[in-house]
Amino acid sequence: MSSFYSELGWLPRPPADFNPQCRSILDQPEDAGEQIRRLASTALDENQLVRLSRTIQKLRTSNHTLAPLTPYRLAILSNATTDFLPAALSGTAARHGLALECISAGYGQVMQESLNPESAINTAGANAVLIALDWRGLPLRFSPGNATEADAAVNEALRYLDAVTNGIQRNSSSICILQTIAAPPERLFGSLDRALPGTPRRVVDDVNRGIAELAQSSGRTLLDVAGLAETVGLANWHSASEWNLSKIPFAQMFLPLYADHVCRLLGALSGKSRRCLVLDLDNTLWGGVIGDDGLKGIHVSQGDPLGEAHLDLQRYALSLRERGVVLAVSSKNEDAVARLPFREHADMILREEHFAVFQANWTDKAANIRAIAEELSLGLDSFVFVDDNPFERELVRQALSQVAVPEMPADPSLYATALSAAGYFEAATFSAEDLRRASYYEGNARRAVLQQQSGGIQEYLASLQMEIVFQPFDETGRARITQLISKSNQFNLTTRRYTEAEVARIETDPDCFTLQIRLSDTLGDNGMISVIVCRSKEDLWDIDTWLMSCRVLGRGVEQAVLRELLQRARERNIRALIGTYRPTDRNKLVEQHYSKLGFSLESECPDGSTTWLLDVATAQVEAPPMTVRYVGFAADSVSTNSINPTSRK
């Protein structure tokens, strides 16, 4: 888990062509600030941060604007080598909306720089001064067992730090950032160190408490380096050999992480912290899919390990709300179905009244987040969007680059940890007003009005390089086919359930045409996502079963499936396709499925079911942006397949 932190695991990986992209910003610097922020919002390692900061530096030298990044000047005072910091910080700052320039004082010149009004630090015109001292930079004396001496030593260290800070505040108008001290990992007695006054561990603990208090005065703020080092482990944080070699204050592998912590604090000081958390529901706030699994089937109970994992995220979201973060929902669901667990599941921690806006519909999530932003009158750069589904995450990142979208770990137990590690809601202060903020945004879980679908969805879909695989039912797929047939509720036109034995019979029935359909893309393999059964009735095909996983909604799978059906029907001289919609309390989503695909209404029954017809000869369906591959069809049937313009592997 420590590599999750050191590698900034909540950020998407940098693009493979990161270096060329840096160069192309220089060639086309029109929206340089925006492009740089996009690149900075990936998990850049130290060398990539250096490259990005050089790009920023070149743009600055040639007087290109870095807007919308806000200019910020940071002076750095340290007892260690600071040469690595400016590049790492300026690359990272763009992630937090800042165009950062750093001014460093000479190595080990801490007190002189502070007291001299003409020093580099005091004349830098900096917004803030980072006083980056580690345990070697404070006058720490150790006196195991001597409480009086220990108190004196702690006070001396704190007086020194206070004097340095006072000097800067007297000679400049910069905010001072004080760091807590990461304790050295070496022990003197062992566990006793924590209890005995005057041991290194105890002195550092006491000094840290004092630093936290010093940092509460006006014009000062705290960077909790001790807390950061504890999180990744002191044994990892410290690198004695890197200190000995080059006076590097902590293991260089943590430079991107440290830089992110500095910059999220600078962001908070500049009002760039995020304010609203938009949460997905299915497989995010609970395990499973409410529309398919129902109230009893979803995992959200104490005593159910998967349920407890999702409850951890609910609990964390609720505590964020209590400190002033506004909560909202964006879910692909029927509204009433999505609200059911909040109203009727006793173990749910989050309730409808905790959400300012509740968007459950089938429109793309980017459009929904935009609607939430308008409803709350908050900028898109105030938003964080949490979703387990990589397709939705990438769609929102591409459509709304200002929204922060963390990567989610494979294990839902770590969702809350990942969200916290990302530090989106960093605050430098906390006031009574913050406490009240959540209630400014009434928790009435209202629906916001959608303006329109997001633009650029087609380009996004094309960029996914989707591949759809058509295959007749077979023995290998039988278990999964049966599972989909018995579980799918929402995107299911007829909700006909078949046992595995019945599926096996359909498999060999000469009057049945079947398809098991898989979809993969650059984000991964979605597995089997759709099942079709058609039954021949003379020169007609009656679509007995058409179901699909809601995970792949809005990607053109239905169109691709219909194209395939039409083509197979033509090969077999079928005149028309007959579609039936049989309403249940779950499948309203597909009420107009056949209408949207160009079928015409044939008949309507009193129970609400409808029958639809499509003429095979004249039907036209536009090809969605995906390649088609066939598995398990007789070779001759593929070779006669000449009317499908999409490419085939």
Add this chain to the structure above:
Amino acid sequence: MTKEEQTLDTLTGIFRDVLDDDELVLKRELTAKDVDGWDSLTHIRLLVTIERKFNIKFTLPEVRELKNIGELTDLIQARTALS
């Protein structure tokens, strides 16, 4: 490609990336003073990147004794052979 050539190939990629020089060619005899931009700070970045790429950790004495690219290649090979 021999193992030594492979190591040198990976090293070349790292050096080009860290030094921002896509033309750089590494030879065994090459030393820091032969290469533009290979100063003491870049040296640390090179070492940290090499450690991460090869999943090894150099000791302080090893690092101090390195004279040229040849010795660095030998050291990496000795370390990766052990693990």
